[in-house]
């Protein structure tokens with residue numbers, strides 16, 4: 001299996017190389033040259049299997065010779081051993097045909113743990129074999145950062161720097177990033193919003209001198225391995241609701257487009273997904289683009305679902321690549337236009353996108369009302385991101401097709417917003433109950449590429 005860039009002008013890589021590389025050298029994102037297909041019988045045979053076994057069968061065709069089957073099974077087993085639910089990604093029923101896929105039973109209480117715990121294990125195995133050392137730099141609106149730090153803290157061959165927008169993540173998210181004591185962990189609070197942090201990370205990848213000097217690696221969803229790991233729970237949940245014998249719809253609270261793109265990959269692999277719904281908060285650029293074709297960022301407005309406060313949605317580039325018939329030059333042109341202010345999707349590409357994705361938005365009041373109504377009606381306490389999903393799913397579901405909404409974080413990560421909406425204070429799990437007493441370690445940085453690069457170089461001069 002080989003990996004190609006969405007912009008068509010970077011070296012073709014193996015799975016392992018693409019995983020360790022992060023962003024392609026032409027600024028694009030890696031994708032498999034072709035998406036493997038699972039037959040009806042192969043999907044049906046997933047029924048009744050453990051999460052780990054489904055993960056092995058779904059991901060195996062993508063990884064080439066990166067790991068032997070035994071190694072890969074061990075990596076998967078270690079990745080999910082620390083999850084707090086035996087099903088790893090359990091389904092809860094909200095009503096006769098609306099289900100919640102709980103993706104927050106991992107160590108940092110968000111769906112990011114599914115991918116990050118796995119790639120932490122894959123990086124460790126791969127770096128041990130090669131004797132290489134890497135410097136991971138990531139951008140976060142709150143959840144990727146905490147999951148990455150948890151997955152990589154204490155590893156000898158890895159330094160991990162996480163840029164989060166100062167003052168724009170929840171206190172629990174911030175403390176998850178600033179309280180680990182391992183010396184290879186560096187939390188950096190940047191003056192700006194998530195899009196600034198993500199832009200600086202991409203700038204660092206495009207600065208080849210810096211990139212090669214520090215051995216830069218990325219664990220944002222620019223990394224294909226992140227997306228791949230998230231494909232698995234579409235299979236486990238759809239199969240437990242009757243796929244492949246019937247189709248299932250999904251609604252995905254969306255920001256950087258990685259999670260919903262994983263659903264798109266699952267569908268292309270053969271999983272019968274009816275509607276794949278992009279649910280946005282008030283930062284609704286994706287919904288507007290899927291509705292009218294214009295992708296023109298106009299500034300982030302902070303919301304009570306801060307992890308989705310994103311206007312430059314990284315993985316949308318992967319969706320555009322397919323919508324433009326795998327034409328890397330066309331994607332590169334759009335990304336140049338985006339740098340200059342925005343772009344308009346062509347009519348043909350818009351039709352392709354709309355065939356693949358439906359969309360909806362949910363404002364702040366609707367988010368609060370959905371938290372309250374869902375709590376009162378079902379006893380399920382939603383985080384604000386999951387509430388955005390539930391609200392949009394209710395609008396987009398079709399009769400006779402089960403709808404699964406992805407519950408992307410635990411409500412205890414956003415206690416203030418959840419309590420304000422529902423009157424209920426969501427407690428942290430026991431193992432984190434001293435989070436507020438732990439001391440914090442963070443460096444404030446300006447939104448300045450040169451200054452950030454200097455800091456990283458100094459701290460990695462081992």
Ligand SMILES: Cc1ncc(COP(=O)(O)O)c(C=O)c1O
Pocket residue numbers: 110142143144221253254255256257258259260307308385386408409
């Ligand atoms: C809790 C939560 N929900 C939803 C999202 C959006 O997911 P994606 O960026 O993959 O679209 C994020 C951030 O990634 C998140 O942290």
Ligand SMILES: N[C@@H](CCOP(=O)(O)O)C(=O)O
Pocket residue numbers: 139140141142143144145219220221222255256258307308314
């Ligand atoms: N919401 C994310 C933003 C980064 O997304 P990623 O999937 O590209 O890592 C976060 O919590 O940081």
